Amino acid sequence: MGxxxxxxxxxxxxxFCDHIAELMFELLFNVATIKGGGDFSVWHLQHNIAWxxxxxxxxxxxxxxxxxAFKLRRLLYNEIRELEKFPHYKSARILGLCLYVMGFxxxxxxxIDRYYRPLDKVVIRWxxxxxxxxxxxxxxxxxxxxxxxxxxxxxxxxxxxxxxKGLEREVPKRYLELDAFEEADGPAGETx
Numbered sequence: 001m002g003x004x005x006x007x008x009x010x011x012x013x014x015x016f017c018d019h020i021a022e023l024m025f026e027l028l029f030n031v032a033t034i035k036g037g038g039d040f041s042v043w044h045l046q047h048n049i050a051w052x053x054x055x056x057x058x059x060x061x062x063x064x065x066x067x068x069a070f071k072l073r074r075l076l077y078n079e080i081r082e083l084e085k086f087p088h089y090k091s092a093r094i095l096g097l098c099l100y101v102m103g104f105x106x107x108x109x110x111x112i113d114r115y116y117r118p119l120d121k122v123v124i125r126w127x128x129x130x131x132x133x134x135x136x137x138x139x140x141x142x143x144x145x146x147x148x149x150x151x152x153x154x155x156x157x158x159x160x161x162x163x164x165k166g167l168e169r170e171v172p173k174r175y176l177e178l179d180a181f182e183e184a185d186g187p188a189g190e191t192x
Contacts, residue, residue: 021071024054032097047101055116073119092144100148104176132181
């Protein structure tokens with residue numbers, strides 16, 4: 001049996017779990033590029049098929065399954081962190097997919113989606129701290145983070161996720177309050 005987990009892997013010495021996680025990452029990126037304004041067929045493809053089948057992959061017995069899920073969560077978070085150094089559209093789409101399918105409230109222990117709870121917590125924290133800075137540095141890339149039914153409320157400086165109305169009287173919405181950004185800080189913590 002090959003290596004399940006290689007610490008500090010390089011391209012020449014990766015285990016098969018690294019390769020599977022990379023394939024899943026590319027699948028998630030590709031579905032993140034599908035445009036749709038809250039259309040159920042887009043949600044079904046992005047969440048029920050791609051997201052659940054890749055990140056849901058870690059929810060079960062087996063060391064390899066858990067190793068792949070860990071590696072996939074790490075690839076997703078590392079890609080999002082790229083927005084701090086070099087804002088670009090690939091990272092924006094990954095962040096957008098995460099926000100769209102996971103929503104804004106960190107998951108509780110009883111939730112069925114426990115397999116991506118670690119990712120949920122760090123993505124929400126990262127977004128709260130960095131979205132307004134990203135908006136200042138590169139508004140086009142920040143806008144690319146808003147996919148599906150996620151939008152930016154500029155008046156209240158927060159993100160809004162709008163859900164399907166269903167039988168409720170009002171359209172359900174969730175909000176993610178964003179941390180203030182001081183323009184004097186500039187990109188990557190520079191002053192001036």
